[in-house]
Amino acid sequence: MKKALTILAIISSILAVILSVLPLSNLAFIPAIGSLIFGLAAFYFANKNNQPKHTVQLAFLLTIIALSIATYKSIFTETEVGNTEALEKKEEESVEDSMEILEGLDTEEIDGIEVEELDGIETDELEDVDTNELDDLDIEDEDL
Amino acid sequence: MQRLLILALILFHVALFSQNTAIGTSEKLVFTASYNMSGILTDLAEVKMETSPVKTSKTTLLRLKCTATTYSKWDSFFKIRDLYESYVSPRSLTPYLYKRDIDEGGYYKFMQYTFSHKTHTVKSLKKKRNGKGEIWEEKKNVSIGSSTRDIVSTIYNIRNIDFSQFQKGTSKTFKVIFDNKEHVVNIKNLGQEQLSTALGSKMCHKLSISMNNDVLKGSNDNLLWLTADANKIPVFAKFKIAVGNGELKIKSASGLKN
Numbered sequence: 503m504k505k506a507l508t509i510l511a512i513i514s515s516i517l518a519v520i521l522s523v524l525p526l527s528n529l530a531f532i533p534a535i536g537s538l539i540f541g542l543a544a545f546y547f548a549n550k551n552n553q554p555k556h557t558v559q560l561a562f563l564l565t566i567i568a569l570s571i572a573t574y575k576s577i578f579t580e581t582e583v584g585n586t587e588a589l590e591k592k593e594e595e596s597v598e599d600s601m602e603i604l605e606g607l608d609t610e611e612i613d614g615i616e617v618e619e620l621d622g623i624e625t626d627e628l629e630d631v632d633t634n635e636l637d638d639l640d641i642e643d644e645d646l
Numbered sequence: 647m648q649r650l651l652i653l654a655l656i657l658f659h660v661a662l663f664s665q666n667t668a669i670g671t672s673e674k675l676v677f678t679a680s681y682n683m684s685g686i687l688t689d690l691a692e693v694k695m696e697t698s699p700v701k702t703s704k705t706t707l708l709r710l711k712c713t714a715t716t717y718s719k720w721d722s723f724f725k726i727r728d729l730y731e732s733y734v735s736p737r738s739l740t741p742y743l744y745k746r747d748i749d750e751g752g753y754y755k756f757m758q759y760t761f762s763h764k765t766h767t768v769k770s771l772k773k774k775r776n777g778k779g780e781i782w783e784e785k786k787n788v789s790i791g792s793s794t795r796d797i798v799s800t801i802y803n804i805r806n807i808d809f810s811q812f813q814k815g816t817s818k819t820f821k822v823i824f825d826n827k828e829h830v831v832n833i834k835n836l837g838q839e840q841l842s843t844a845l846g847s848k849m850c851h852k853l854s855i856s857m858n859n860d861v862l863k864g865s866n867d868n869l870l871w872l873t874a875d876a877n878k879i880p881v882f883a884k885f886k887i888a889v890g891n892g893e894l895k896i897k898s899a900s901g902l903k904n
Contacts, residue, residue: 525719528686580677583688584718589727593711594744597700600709600733603743603760604702 504553508542511537511561518568522575530572537565664896666739668805670903671708673697675879679714691716691726693894697901700733708736724751732798739803743744744796757901759788759796759823766790770826775797781866794821804833804870805878809851814838828872842869843881844896849874850881854886867891876904885895 521530541561550554550592677693700709714728728750734741744759747783756773770786795803800822812818813836821831836852850871867886872878879902883894 505878525723526683526688528688532686538694541802555829579719581717583692583715585722585726586715589713590713590731592727592729594712594830595745596729596731597709600743600745601700602700604700604707604733605704607760608718608764618823 504544504547504551505546508557508561511540511558512564513552514540515561515568516562519564522568522571527572532566534565534572537561537568541565553633563637618645620624657810662882666737666806668876668903669708669739669802670901671697671699672901673903674898674900676897676899677894678897679892679894682890687893689717690720690892692897697802699736699853704843706736707733707742708739709741710802712798712801719855726750730798732796732802734799734802739795739806741796741799744798746797757825761790761796763792766792766794768794768823773827788823788826790823790828791821791822794823797822797824799829801880804853805872805876805880807833809835809878832856836866836869838874839871841882845879845881845899848881849878851878877902 513535518530518534518537521527521533541558544558544561545555547553547559673696675695677695678688678689679689679691679693681690682688696711696713698709698711700707708732710732712728712730714726716724716726719890726749726855729744729745729747731745732741736739739763740763743761744757746755746757748755753774754775756771758771760769762769766789768788768790770788770817772784772786773781774783775781800820803820803831807818812835814835817832817834818832820831822831832855834854836854839852840842841848841850842888851874853870853872854866855868855870867884869884870880871882872880877899878901879901880894885894
């Protein structure tokens with residue numbers, strides 16, 4: 503029993519150390535807690551049967567290291583965006599390219615026909631109405 | 647006289663449902679995207695939604711830009727640099743041009759749609775990087791419905807929903823073109839909820855979003871909270887996709903219309 507618990511404690515503590523140095527450091531708390539539970543149980547059995555506790559102590563040490571790293575990272579590491587130069591350059595190029603495309607499009611067509619189903623509302627009855635004609639009526643919204 | 651009255655009612659309807667009342671021309675919303683890993687939320691990326699006016703020789707359009715950038719600690723593991731753009735009519739947010747340029751952990755894809763609302767078609771251009779690192783492209787003409795929009799302008803259009811006409815428990819559908827296919831997005835109003843956000847405590851409209859495909863999982867697992875004011879800012883979102891679930895929380899908002 504003590505042997506199995508010691509092995510579990512060691513495996514959990516190693517996993518906790520690995521996770522603590524990765525960006526996923528928050529996840530290190532899960533195996534670390536597991537390691538502490540297994541370690542304490544192993545420690546209890548070792549004490550009871552007067553067996554050596556060196557391996558369990560090693561698991562505790564690794565767990566403490568993992569918890570320290572994970573806690574430090576969660577408190578002091580600022581979440582900041584990485585290098586976005588390439589993205590900004592891409593954005594600029596995209597705007598230039600878009601301008602060329604938009605110049606070639608008939609951009610007046612939309613506002614003349616866009617009466618259907620805005621906001622997901624079916625307005626089938628409007629399909630045959632030319633909104634340009636409606637605009638010519640010069641009726642202000644407030645008048646309605 | 648009766649004809650004029652009908653015409654006036656139609657005009658009122660057009661004015662009511664085709665006006666952009668919520669989105670400003672220099673708006674900037676910043677979000678933190680978190681991913682749920684074994685029950686622990688980990689901040690993964692920063693998502694920005696920005697608007698800006700764009701002048702062409704014929705008209706002034708509104709550029710809707712969404713970017714997703716992973717935080718620096720993730721860059722060496724899984725770097726995301728996504729850019730979504732839509733050039734829309736500032737009055738009704740109807741799209742003219744849509745671009746999607748994604749770079750996710752080495753996976754590159756570019757999609758461009760030029761909308762022709764007269765013919766109800768979209769000219770699509772797809773670029774992808776193959777195994778050899780070469781970029782290949784594919785051009786297509788896709789027929790769309792009269793109300794079909796791109797994903798970016800649809801997100802902004804959801805903010806223009808008139809909630810006085812959209813009662814709790816009712817649903818609305820939006821047609822979205824994504825990856826050259828038309829999808830139906832269903833939005834259900836789940837009522838109002840008070841939410842504590844980075845912008846303060848806000849009364850919000852709670853919406854459930856579902857799609858007729860496998861992109862979004864679950865029935866009521868994809869939720870969006872819009873502030874119950876004139877700006878209808880998306881302050882919080884919960885989503886469930888094939889590889890897990892996550893959250894989108896507002897960090898800051900500026901340049902608001904109202």
